[in-house]
Amino acid sequence: MLNRISTLAITFSLVAAGTSALAAYPERPITWVIPSPPGDGSDSIGRLMADKVGNALGQTIVIQNKPGAGGVIGSEAVANARPDGYTMIVGNAGSHGINAAIYSKLRYDVVKSFQPVGLFCTTANVLAVNSDLPVNNVKEFVAYVKNSKTSLNYSSGGIGSSAHLSAELFKSLADVPLVHIPYRGATPAVQAVLSNEVVTMIGNLPPWLSQIRSGKAKALAVTTKERVPELPDVPTLAETYPGFETVAWFGVLAPAGTPPDIVARVNSEINKALASPEIQERLKAVSCAPAAGSPEAFAERVRGDVSRWKKLAQEKNIKAD
Secondary structure: OHHHHHHHHHHHHHHHHHHHHHHHOOOOOEEEEEOOOOOOHHHHHHHHHHHHHHHHHOOOEEEEEOOOHHHHHHHHHHHOOOOOOOEEEEEEOHHHHHHHHHOOOOOOOOOOOEEEEEEEEEEEEEEEEEOOOOOOOHHHHHHHHHHOOOOOEEEEOOOOOHHHHHHHHHHHHHOOOOEEEEOOOHHHHHHHHHOOOOOEEEEEHHHHHHHHHOOOEEEEEEOOOOOOOOOOOOOEHHHOOOOOOOEEEEEEEEEOOOOHHHHHHHHHHHHHHHHOHHHHHHHHHOOOEEOOOOHHHHHHHHHHHHHHHHHHHHHHOOOOO
16 A cells, blocks of 8 residues: 555656646747748748747747758758647648659658647748849749740749649740759849849748849749739739649648647747737738647648649659658
């Protein structure tokens, strides 16, 4: 009887200790890995949210950029991190959707190796060209590419980025011979268009918006079903090619096995941040629509993206390895 009481006492002590540890979270700074260089959508939005969420949690959220291979390097690092809530990744539609479709030898599973925590926002991709290019709409651009006597290139933030797959889908529907030039992140890919190194990019809208508004670039179309409020005069690609749609997103994911209490706590603070007028205004400024929701809803989005992009990659024989 005494042994039984002792065993129960120890069990209750361990449970209480575990509960106490979760209640105390976080007790030290948290790291959010950005799987891309500074300046792109994941980085700018991740930093914005890290500051707000970190303040709410009472700890600093340290941003660590780990670019390379379209998000694979940063994703692998987080997949192998301790699932204790102190290392997470600011993922996107490329790192946690497309990569599962185009890489056959990943050393982690895009779905099974991560626990989605909280979605930040969703945004369109935009078909952008240098302002000096003598075209003003999608049909003129397609004719320009087809009539070119030299090979024309398009840029992306890396193999497997949403810019890469969006452009490949466009190439297929428009039957244009554009050649892919991957860069190490969205910032140099945008600059490649502005400096006429390449003819176009179908990239996330946030890094492009200021360039379009300043007149340095022209937006020929957006990739969402509906036109976006920030560019009401810019048509959708679906208006020229019915059925065309790609949506970019940004959010935080943790290693699989992260305690549900911690996931719920961070998710709650993310959703509170997204409800604040300050964050809503700043996300609106870069045309990224707040997308508060549950970890389960975020997980469903990831699974849906993986399924959709796998289908497209198989149909178009798109591979990264």
